[in-house]
Amino acid sequence: MRGIIFTEFTTFAEEAFGMVAVQDALDRCDLASGGGYTAVGNYPYAELEAILTALLAAHPDVDAEKALYDFGFWLAGRFKTLYASFFAPHDNAMSFLDSIDGHIHTEVRKLHPDAVPPQVLLARETDDRYHLTYQSHRPLAAVAIGLTAGSLAAFGGDWTITASETTEGGRAMTLIMTRDKAT
Ligand code: HEM
Structure with missing residues (x-):
């Protein structure tokens, strides 16, 4: 999936959950890409799901949908x-x-x-x-x-x-x- 979706999603998540929460989620995911996304790259969609899952695990009150x-x-x-x-x-x-x-x-x-x-x-x-x-x-x-x-x-x-x-x-x-x- 295009990197722009990843960079925009992490920016959105930083606004919604805070930079520390996003960094924690990235750290816990053990991503093949290392989590250093660029808008022009291409990354496995599974990484987006992994980040979302890690974020929500730390925020059980937030509904994924x-x-x-x-x-x-x-x-x-x-x-x-x-x-x-x-x-x-x-x-x-x-x-x-x-x-x-x-x-x-x-x-x-x-x-x-x-x-x-x-x-x-x-x-x-x-x-x-x-x-x-x-x-x-x-x-x-x-x-x-x-x-x-x-x-x-x-x-x-x-x-x-x-x-x-x-x-x-x-x-x-x-x-x-x-x-x-x-x-
Ligand atoms: C200027 C407007 C838009 C641009 C430049 C744009 C561009 C993109 C790009 C680059 C991707 C990533 C595709 C990939 O890497 O495989 C994407 C995915 C997506 N686009 Fe658009 N898009 C636009 C508007 C919209 C709108 C209005 C919708 C409304 C339904 C939409 C629905 C989606 C969805 C849901 C995805 C996520 C991937 C998926 O569901 O499979 N897009 N778009």
Whole structure:
């Protein structure tokens, strides 16, 4: 998995749990990479799971799905800064979300043949109701829901996720988004 996900996740975790907690978790994991991630590297996905497991072991009050959702929401804001050119062509959230599969993740695959981004597809039901499906070989549906919610917020919050269903142990997910009618 691309190093950017690791560097962003450890930054997020430092903000959420503190630098000491993250360093402790990295130390306890005995990672093959040594835990010195760079954004341009590529690392086994299992290391991300190991770090999360170690962090949560020290914070039994924190729910794993909630932590992954929060990471996704936070990551959308980071992507907006780091990859502004992927946001700039879109004046609304549905247009942006519709560009993930055909443009954003396609560019990621082209630039980094070792990357395997998930399939994220948008479908219009009515002008005010769309659904989004996520399919991956990794169980990161909660990150996808958070990323979607963060993207909706980044475009002004006219849209809300009104339902979501995760299946295949987190490897597949469908969510519904509806637009709050302007009054
Ligand atoms: C500018 C916006 C975005 C960029 C630059 C981007 C880029 C990436 C990159 C580089 C990866 C790592 C893939 C790998 O190493 O195999 C990734 C994974 C991922 N992306 Fe995107 N992405 C963006 C937007 C989104 C959005 C809006 C969603 C919402 C559903 C999304 C869902 C995911 C998820 C859930 C993963 C984790 C890996 C997995 O589930 O298999 N991405 N993305």
